[in-house]
Amino acid sequence: MAGFSTEAKVGVFVMLGLAVLAYMTIRLGSFEFGEPKGIEISAVFDNATGLKKNAPVEMAGIEIGRVKTIGLENGKARVTMLVDSKVPLAADSKAFIRTRGVLGDKYLALEPGNPAAPKLKQGGVLAKAEVPTDLDRVMARVGEIADDVKAITSSLKVSLASPQSQRNISESLQNIREITASLKVVVADNQDRLTKVIANLDRFTTDLSQISGQNKDALGETITNFRNISAKLDHTINGLTSVVEKIDKGEGTIGGLINDRQTLDDLNSTLASLKEVTKKIDQGKGTLGRLVNDDTTINKIDDVLTGVNEYITQADAWRVNVDYRGEYLFGESALRNTLSVRLQPKADKFYLLGVVTDPVGRRSDKKTVSHNAGPDGTYTTVQETTTYDRDEIGFNAQIGKRFYDLTARAGIFNTTGGVGLDYHMLDDNLKFTFEAYDFRIDTNPHLKVAVDYTFWNYFYVTAGADDFISDDDHATFFLGAGVTFYDEDLKFLLTKAPMP
Template sequence: MAGVSTEAKVGVFVMVAIALLGYMTLRLGDFQIGEPAGYEVWALFDSASGLKLNAPVEMAGITIGKVAGVSLDQGRARITLRINEDVHLPADVQALIRTRGVLGDKFVSIEGGSPAAPPLENGQRLARASVPTDLDQVMSRIGQVAEDIGAITSSLKMSIASPESQRNIAQSLSNIKELTDTLKVVIGDNQARLDNIIANLDNFSENISQLSDENRSALTSTIQNFAKASANMEQTMHSLNSVLAKIDDGKGTIGQLVNNDQTVRDLNSTLASLRQVSDKINQGKGTLGRLVNDDATIDKIDQALTGINDYIGQGDAWRLKVDYRGEYLFQHEALRSEVNVLLQPRMDKFYLLGVVSDPVGRRRETLTDTTTNTDGEISHVRVKQFTTDKDDLTFNAQIGKRFYDAVIRAGLFQSTGGFALDYMLMDDDLRLTMELFDFSTDEKPHLKLRSDYRFMKYFYVTAGVDDVLSDQGNSTFFMGGGFYFDDNDLKFLLTKAPTP
């Protein structure tokens, strides 16, 4: 080494130092020679603020790559990620730009992903990418909230600091003090009364408790009655279901009407016949056709009606109402039909005429006297026979008078004498009715209870109990409905009828 110059020694030292520095740089830094290992994928973010090149890419807290590129793609940030070759990302993972710590270092976090999804290939895009709320956005919002709080406190300070506000606050405090002093005086002066009220309440609660104990049996009986009523209602619903099942099976009048094809064909035939009749009327054939289409006949009818109106004088005050009612009798499995015509000269008075088709009929009593002469001895025998006339037509002829919400009727009910009481509720939409008639037989009179509820102006439903007092097993529940129209409806139909 004695022959080596000082300059050579310095040169060798410098070369060794440069080699060590280069080795440490490559060792400590993330430098590598040639094409980096791994594969690249990319994602689009609305913002990549603060994200630097070579920022780490982490998954479950472990670095799996780095940011290889940051560029702008149609107004959005395109971030290219280089993923280590030993890491296979599912295609449904999500990339998020997150902040580490309070210093705000940004990195890309890979989250989610299903093991069953196919792996991403080199150059593919991550479909799911978003930027969660970071610390900057939180601080910005906190700043806005702080400004709002400052504005509120400033306004409150200005409101309270004004002399008028201070006077109002002082006045309010003074009023509160006076109120508490007054309450204190009132309570002190009425302490005895308050004690008496409390004692009365105590006695009242004791009386209620004693009353409950004394009437426990009555309360128990009431609850049992409710239970029995519920059981009866269940039995009634069972009977109704049985009736509906019979109707569905085609039994009885309604069942045959609903399920019998022959009935439907007969109805269609009837409608066709009505169509033929209406065509003949429109063509002016027959008496009714000439009556409808002949102007001279119509003029004569108008003259006759004018004369009748002049003769009657107050005919316009009369009102006409036609009512049809159908009631299905559960006990007899039959339908009772009733058509009534109501003539009303005044709002509180009316006359009712009608016809009833009753499947139950009336029970008639026949007495037969027989006299025999045997060896000079005369004997008399009286035989009593009962017959029932079913499906006979009976008639109604009644007069009625209304007193406020109550209506009293008297006259013929199904061709027998009787009377009735109607009570109207809910603007006459609900009617409660009791009819008592047929006092001519040895049996008990015919008592009928029903309720009608009107809806849609022209229709109503009805339900009740028929022949409540019967000793012959004729008592039955019934349900049904009906409809009605008055003279105003007739006028409307006549004015709307087509003319040739």
């Protein structure tokens, strides 16, 4: 270096610096010499704000090309890009304009489409191009939301700042505090009851699950029957439609009466004759006319009708209800059926008649005394026999009297004497029942408790315990349902039923 002058040394260092600067510029600027490599494809955006020429094109965060041109086409931005030909792009690929960070540069992001779709070639156009929400629009919307929040808080401040509002808030908090304290006391005092209720509900759901599991075949048969009934009903409706069409066409007797002009003329003639007859009656002509216009006859007929009306009024005061009740006895694995007719002459008095099929049966005790002669003399033997007449039909015949929400009954319960009490709640939709009957000297009476809940006008569910102090191990829980038809329903059914 001693042979080089200072100017030569400076020149060498400057040249080396320029070479390094040129190399870094080419590397960082991605400059390429000669014709760029790759295929040109384009995408059409509604808005390409912020996107510049030579912006990177990326897929999965890896640069695969650059934006070549940005032009206007039919009011939209057409962006042409040059992408690496080694990267296959499906025709249904998507293009997005995205930003690096909040205030970074814009770039194009591509999402690959279906690999089985056709590949884009030179000059192809991406089918989908989307522009994310502009930051200015987002900030403007945030400003509007902030203004709304400010207005709401101002209104709340004005409302809550008044002395009346503060008193109301204080009173509300005090009421909430008192309610929670009362609720805490109630829960603490009834902890055992709540535990028992939850345990009973658990047993009830278990029993219900067992019943549904044991009666799957019956449930399936019931569904099949409903399906058959609907099919028959559809067939009946089709038949009625056919009959109406025939009548409309004038076919058959009814169709002829409705569509025949001669029939209508005869009917008009008959109506004219009836009009003439009523005119003569109104003028007092003939026997019927004198009968209608004579005050003495009218008074006598009025007296007779008054008596008939009084009799009908007394008969109409009676109310008749028909009730069917089915109870599944878990201990017997059988169903007890009860059909009752309730005759109610007054609001607080009624008579109850019915029949019962009881799978447990009615107990009969028989004592046989025998006198026998033996080698040592005469001796006596006593034999006691207890039998149950299972599935025997029993009878109910009771009289009842209601005192406000309590009803007392007495009479025959399942062919034996007994008494019963009913307590009504929730507008008579909830009923608690206690019955005691079949009183004997040597055995405990038959006791029964039940709860009925009417969830519709006609249908109710029931649950309870039967014969729970039985000496014969017949104590059992039961679950069932029932249906009640009132006198209005019975009148409708009887009047609409076909006559033989």
